[in-house]
Each structure stands twice: as C-alpha cells, then as structure tokens.
Amino acid sequence: MKKTPLYQVHQDLGGKIIEFGGWALPVQYSGVLDEHHTVRNAAGLFDVSHMGEITVKGPEAGKYIQRIITNDISRINNNQVIYTPMCYPDGGVVDDLLIYKFNNENYLLVVNAANTEKDYQWFRSNLQEEAVIENISDKVAQIAIQGPKAGNVLQKLTRINLADISFYGFLDKIELAGIKALVSRTGYTGEDGFEIYLSPVDAPVLWLKLLSAGEKEGLKPAGLGARDTLRFEAALPLYGQEISEDISPLEARLGIFVKLDKEEFIGKEALKKQKEQSPERKLAGFEMLDRGIPRHDYRVRFNGKDIGYVTTGSYSPTLNKNIGLALLESEHVQVDKTIEIIIREKPLKARIIELPFYKKRYKK
C-alpha cells in the first residue's frame, strides 16, 4: 500500500486507516456523520495527496489538451481552473479531471488517484503536438480545507487576501505559514473551500498548523467516508460509479462540460451522435419511500421490469433521508415517478427527485 506524506500524522491523530485504490488513507477520524456535519457547518481538513498530478508543457500544450478533453480550455484565463471529462473515441470516460492553467504553455492536470497511471499512458499515447507530459504525483502533496469557515481559517496563515481567489481560480507560490503552495478555490464537497498543493515534506507541518489555526472555528480532520457522502449529496460524480469507460458524460448529466461546438476532440463524433439521438440512459436522483438504504449496483425496477442500477446510494446526513443516484433508461427519468430499488431481494419504493440533493454553497 502506498502511503501519503501525512500517513504518520493520521496515525498519531487517531485516523482509522483503510486501503483505498492502493493507498493507505483515513476513512474517518471522529466518525463519518460528525465529520460530514462539521464540513457543512464549520470546516474539515482532508488529505487528498493520493490524487494524481500531471504537467503538460510546451508551445502546443493548450492545443493538445483541447483535443483530449470535452470541455473548452480556451474559455479559461491564466490562474483559472476548469473541470472536464476526457473520453475514449466511443464516448466512454477515461477520467474526469481539473486543469490548472499557468499560461498557454504550462498546465497542471489533477486526476483520480486510481487512474493516474492509466491516464498518464493515455496522455502519452495520444500526444501528436509539441508538448512534454510528466507525471509529478510523487512530488506533490494535496490538502483540502472545505466548509463555510475554510476561508477564515486559511486566511490566518497567509498575507494574500483569499477573497482575491474566486471560485475555480488559483494562485501559485503563495506562502502559508511560510510554506510555499499553490492554492485554488475548488473542492469536492459542495461547500466553499480550498485545495492546497505543496511539497510532500511540508505537508505534515501545514496540516498541524491548519488544525491549530482552525481550533476556534471548529476545524476537524476528516476522512474518505465524509468526503464521499459530501460529494454525493452535492451530486458530484465519482469515477467508477457515475462515470466510467461504459458511461458517457452525457448519460451522467455532465453535458455542460461537453462542448460539441469546439474543434475536434477525442470522442466528439460519438458524443454528438448520442446527443442528437438523446442518450438511452440517464442519471437520476431518488429518495427512498420505503425503509432501506440503496447501495452501489442495486437494481432498479419499474412495473416489474429492470430499468437500471444504483450508481451511488447512502444515508444522507444533511437531509436525514436515504437517497441514491441511478443510471436508468431515459424514458423513466421523470421527477416524482415511483420506482423500485431491489434491496436484499425485496423491491422497495423510491421516488425520483430533482438533483442535486444538496444545493452547493460556493463563493463565486
């Protein structure tokens, strides 16, 4: 199992370590529910050093990225971040990622931990332009501070005015308690917050400084468990569940990140065709009417007929309900429609509802 630079800190602070995609990471500290509420009401600190970081540099770096991703990189300026899927020629998703633009010839790509090697090979095998691709994951640690109090806490450690970093903006080489870092106003919880990229050797020091700086605000360390329930309530997709090589971004309702009006990109033809014919499957949100918690891969039925499966399901700590996301035959995706989730061989009633379950509270 790979260890992040914060592994020892997690052990010392009582994090419960599990294996996740080959990494040893804390699933929880004080408990998933407590950490979840803490992020919604105050702030939580996450070790996300397992994420992959890949740089693309060179005169044609932008042109190359534009051909690989479905979103439109020309829409962002320097010091801005863009979220995008990238697809196979058939429209299935290779991964979803964040792209940080330093300038026209220099980009940082942040990919899902478990996909890092696959993505790196994909990037290299599709390179035709004049650009250099490097996997720098081992040289980068990442800490996320998320929640309505995240800005107040982080501000204590820097002279930069964090209000100058707008949603999906970033600043590089700023000092946090004397430690050089890249800071972006991004996250995976549906709350305001920041993601901090820094050198692995500095990560333990910054982690502890953040925790003590945030004591009054109620900042707590949080684990993968809360990270998942938080992103799920905000209906943010998770690779391998809402999107995968078998699920297109259009099916996953990520159409706003697929710019079919831009120049050629990998997957464009397939996605264009899918959009014209409208996808056969679509992601839907639902809440349980009967008693039961939906889980990943449970089947969904309507009138006794199988119409799809649950991509993510859980108890929702914020809504105090059992809810789920399901990939269903499109014709059945109608708000208020009653469907059945098969839980331990019993069909239990659920109702399709609007997404997201939890309205995101970003500071724009």
Added chain:
Amino acid sequence: MRTPEGLKYTKEHEWVRMEEDLVYIGITDYAQDSLGDIVFIELPAEGDVLASGQTMGVVESVKAASDIYMPLSGKVKKVNNALLDNPESVNENPYDSWMIAIEPTDASELEALLNQDEYKKLCAKED
C-alpha cells in the same frame, strides 16, 4: 473495547445474554466500533423461527450493510423496534441495545458460544 463478563459471544461479533427463559441478542462493542456510525437496522418479526447461523437482521453504517446472524436456533419472542428509529443507540450502548429476544430451541447450543476470554482473544487477533 468493552467485553462484559457473563455474556456469550460469537465469531461474527454478536453477544448473547440469558435472562429467565429468553436469550437476548445484540452486537458487540467491537462490532459497532468497526462498523462506524450505524444509520439503519432491519430486524425479524415476532414469531419468526430461525436456525443458528441464519441471517436475523441487518445493520448498516454510512458506508456498508452487514448481516447479523443467529447465534443459536430459536423462536423470536420480542423485537426491540425502538432501535429502528434510534440506530445510533447501538453505537452508544451496544450491550443495552438488544435487538431480539428468542426462546431457544436447544439451550445446549449456548455452550458452543465463546466466553469473555475467548472473545477478547478473537478481537485482539482481528485487530
């Protein structure tokens, strides 16, 4: 981790308490701690007859569902339905949060269960 004296235990982390003619069944402190926050419980109905080793219910944490197994065969006489609305009480007081009480078919099955020492050793090994 608490492992009270006077109870019997199973390898699947259920506890069993004999009280008059009934056997009360719940899950152990070790079980609740490994599950994390419990948010859902499903229990059998009164009158159900279940064999030792059969699934008698389900506890679900935020992350996952786990079966609860019958430590011994018997007929369900009482169901603690109050737990259904307060599943967190299993986290808070696992040994007060009995789930069902059964009338055992064969009381000698109790002998086959683990005692306090044996169960403590099992938990230490799993950690």
